[in-house]
Structures are given as structure tokens and as C-alpha cells.
Amino acid sequence: MKHFVVLLSATLTTIAAFKATSQNLTAVSCTISKYNADDILSAQNECDEIIIESINVPAGVTLDLTHLKTGSKLVFKGTIQWEYEEWTGPLMRIKGTNVEVIGSDGHVLDGRGHLWWDGQGGNGGKTKPKFLYASVVNSMIHKLNIKNTPVQAFSVNGCKDSIIQYITIDDKDGDSKGGHNTDAFNVNSSDNVTIKHCTIHNQDDCMAMNSGYNTFFTDNYCSGGHGISIGSVGNGAEVKGVKVTNCQVVDSDIGVRIKTRSGETGSVSDVLYENIELKNIHKYGIDIQGDYGPNDGKPTDGVPITDFTLKNIYGTVDTGGANIYVVVANAADWHWSDIKITGGEKKVNCTGIPPGTGVSC
Numbered sequence: 001m002k003h004f005v006v007l008l009s010a011t012l013t014t015i016a017a018f019k020a021t022s023q024n025l026t027a028v029s030c031t032i033s034k035y036n037a038d039d040i041l042s043a044q045n046e047c048d049e050i051i052i053e054s055i056n057v058p059a060g061v062t063l064d065l066t067h068l069k070t071g072s073k074l075v076f077k078g079t080i081q082w083e084y085e086e087w088t089g090p091l092m093r094i095k096g097t098n099v100e101v102i103g104s105d106g107h108v109l110d111g112r113g114h115l116w117w118d119g120q121g122g123n124g125g126k127t128k129p130k131f132l133y134a135s136v137v138n139s140m141i142h143k144l145n146i147k148n149t150p151v152q153a154f155s156v157n158g159c160k161d162s163i164i165q166y167i168t169i170d171d172k173d174g175d176s177k178g179g180h181n182t183d184a185f186n187v188n189s190s191d192n193v194t195i196k197h198c199t200i201h202n203q204d205d206c207m208a209m210n211s212g213y214n215t216f217f218t219d220n221y222c223s224g225g226h227g228i229s230i231g232s233v234g235n236g237a238e239v240k241g242v243k244v245t246n247c248q249v250v251d252s253d254i255g256v257r258i259k260t261r262s263g264e265t266g267s268v269s270d271v272l273y274e275n276i277e278l279k280n281i282h283k284y285g286i287d288i289q290g291d292y293g294p295n296d297g298k299p300t301d302g303v304p305i306t307d308f309t310l311k312n313i314y315g316t317v318d319t320g321g322a323n324i325y326v327v328v329a330n331a332a333d334w335h336w337s338d339i340k341i342t343g344g345e346k347k348v349n350c351t352g353i354p355p356g357t358g359v360s361c
């Protein structure tokens with residue numbers, strides 16, 4: 001059982017705290033209910049539990065939660081929102097070891113993306129801030145309700161041995177208001193991160209693993225976007241150990257995807273996608289391409305895709321799309337079974353599938 005005590009501090013004007021029934025005066029809970037960078041920093045240094053409640057973060061400022069005490073808890077309550085400015089962000093950073101980050105019922109982290117959306121995402125138009133960079137170790141981030149991110153939502157950046165679960169990323173408004181490149185999860189330089197029980201509606205990758213080891217993406221629902229992806233991989237990056245299981249991808253351009261870049265180096269290995277349901281996929285049910293980048297159509301051998309298993313991938317592609325599309329070079333050790341994707345009638349080029357894979361397209 002945790003005990004809480006009132007912390008009296010001149011700088012922490014917004015503190016509300018509980019007093020424990022016993023005399024154990026060790027753990028401190030602090031509430032931040034108005035944005036003040038100094039208060040937010042001292043709360044991280046001094047408090048075992050920080051509640052961030054209904055604040056407006058000023059324009060051009062990162063809500064900086066990178067000084068969380070080891071073992072502390074961070075709670076979001078009410079509506080947290082960010083003022084508008086053209087900049088690259090991120091709007092929020094979280095860093096810590098052994099921390100728990102949780103959203104309480106009814107809270108929302110509102111990026112107010114519609115103020116930036118112009119249909120161009122990261123490719124032009126307004127400069128748009130990324131939403132969240134998280135770098136946690138041995139931690140749990142859960143029950144966050146993220147809404148309307150200007151561009152990429154959740155960057156899993158240098159995380160280790162952590163669980164991210166029950167996250168909602170709702171960028172649905174972007175469908176009609178010009179949301180673009182609103183990737184849900186980008187995973188980078190991380191090891192042993194589990195992302196599960198998440199519900200996503202966006203306009204780009206549901207997950208994109210760009211580098212690192214052992215990502216477990218499980219029991220997630222992806223809609224509106226570009227599917228569950230590895231890459232694009234190049235520039236020397238290594239992706240090893242990706243297990244995507246028990247997910248649904250609906251109303252999306254692509255279902256399952258690996259992209260590696262033509263003319264570059266790197267590697268993708270030890271990949272499993274199993275029990276993936278696809279529904280109303282517009283372009284490709286399965287899309288494995290080694291020709292990503294300006295050299296479209298010309299895969300090179302610098303980023304081999306090896307030890308790649310697909311098992312029980314099923315569902316429907318629109319008539320104008322293709323069920324399976326593969327353009328790779330230097331691939332080996334693929335094991336595909338129970339691929340039951342129907343509907344796509346587009347004729348595509350399939351090149352580089354290793355012999356004995358058990359599938360053709």
C-alpha cells in the first residue's frame with residue numbers, strides 16, 4: 001500500500017495531495033492543473049505520483065515529462081490540449097524507468113490536429129509537430145486516449161522491456177479534414193516492447209517498426225490507415241524480432257507490409273505475422289517490397305528479408321487491389337501458410353519470392 005503526504009513547496013502552487021492514515025510519510029502525490037514548466041519539473045523531482053489535469057500546453061512547447069522519478073506514476077485527467085504553432089514538436093515527451101503512465105476514465109490528450117491538417121502530412125504545407133516521444137524502460141504506458149495528432153502519433157523511441165496497452169489513437173476526423181502521415185506507432189531503437197489491446201483510426205501506418213529488436217504487436221485493431229508495417233528499412237538499420245499476432249486491419253490501403261529501400265543496406269529478420277484478419281483492403285493484402293524509394297520497381301540486395309513467417313492471414317481486398325504483391329531481392333527462409341486473401345483482381349509483378357515459400361501471387 002502506498003501512503004501519501006501533502007508536499008509544501010513554494011514553487012508547486014498547484015499541488016493537491018492525500019494524507020495517509022498511517023504515519024508513513026514517504027510517497028507524495030502532486031496535481032498539476034495549470035501549465036507551468038517549473039512546476040512540472042519540480043513535480044517530477046519530488047513526487048511519486050503526478051496528476052496532470054486539464055491543462056493547455058502553450059504553443060511551440062513540449063510537455064516535458066522526461067524527468068520522472070524512478071518508480072513513479074504519471075496520471076492524465078480531463079482534457080490536455082496544445083496551442084497551435086508550426087513546428088516539429090514533439091508535443092509531449094515521456095521518459096523514465098520503472099514508471100507507470102496511465103490515463104484516467106474520460107481523459108483525452110487532444111492534439112487538435114485539424115489546425116495543422118492540410119492533406120500534405122510531413123511532405124509539405126504547414127510544419128506539423130509530432131505528438132509523443134516515449135523512452136521508457138521496464139515500464140507500463142496504458143489507457144491513453146490520444147486524439148487528432150497533427151502528424152505521427154506515438155514514437156516508441158529507445159524503449160526497453162516495456163508494455164504499452166489499451167491506447168486509443170483516434171485521428172478519424174483526419175479522414176475528412178486532411179489528416180496525412182498520422183502513423184500510430186513508430187518503433188525505433190527499442191528492445192522487448194509489447195504493444196497490445198490498442199484501437200487505432202488514422203491515415204498512415206498502424207505500426208511501423210523502423211529499427212531495433214523484439215517488438216510484440218498483439219490484439220490491436222487498425223482502421224483507416226496503411227496497415228501493420230516494418231520499415232522502411234535502410235541506412236544500415238537492423239530490424240530483428242517482430243511478432244504481430246491476433247490483429248485486425250480494416251478499411252486500410254494495405255494489410256501486412258514490409259518496405260526496404262532500394263540501393264541501401266540493412267536487414268530484416270525473424271519476423272512473424274500470425275492470425276491477421278484483413279477487411280476492405282484497398283491496394284494490397286500483403287505487400288513486401290524491396291524497392292522502396294525513388295527506384296520504384298528495382299529491388300536491390302542490400303536489405304535482405306530473412307526468416308519471415310506468415311501464418312493464417314485472411315480476409316478481403318477490394319477488386320481494384322491485389323491480394324499479394326512481392327518485389328524483393330536476396331530474400332531467404334520464408335515460410336507462409338494459410339494465406340486466404342480474396343477479392344483483389346489487379347495484376348501485379350511478383351518477384352524474388354524464395355523457392356519453397358509455399359505461396360505465389
Ligand SMILES: *[C@@H]1O[C@H](CO)[C@@H](O)[C@H](O)[C@H]1NC(C)=O
Pocket residue numbers: 001002024025026
Ligand atoms: C514506509 O513505506 C516505505 C515504502 O512503501 C517502506 O519501505 C517503509 O518500510 C515504510 N516505513 C514504515 C515505518 O512503515
Ligand SMILES: *[C@@H]1O[C@H](CO)[C@@H](O)[C@H](O)[C@H]1NC(C)=O
Pocket residue numbers: 157158159188189
Ligand atoms: C531513434 O531513437 C533514438 C533514441 O534511442 C533517437 O535519438 C533517434 O532520434 C530516433 N530516430 C528516429 C528516426 O526517430
Ligand SMILES: *[C@@H]1O[C@H](CO)[C@@H](O)[C@H](O)[C@H]1NC(C)=O
Pocket residue numbers: 138160161162163192194
Ligand atoms: C520483456 O519485458 C517484459 C516486461 O514488459 C519482462 O517481463 C520480460 O522479462 C522481458 N523479457 C526479457 C527477455 O527481458
Ligand SMILES: *[C@@H]1O[C@H](CO)[C@@H](O)[C@H](O)[C@H]1NC(C)=O
Pocket residue numbers: 297298299349350351
Ligand atoms: C517485373 O519486375 C522485374 C524485376 O524488377 C522487372 O524487370 C520487370 O520489368 C517487371 N515487369 C512488370 C510488368 O512490371
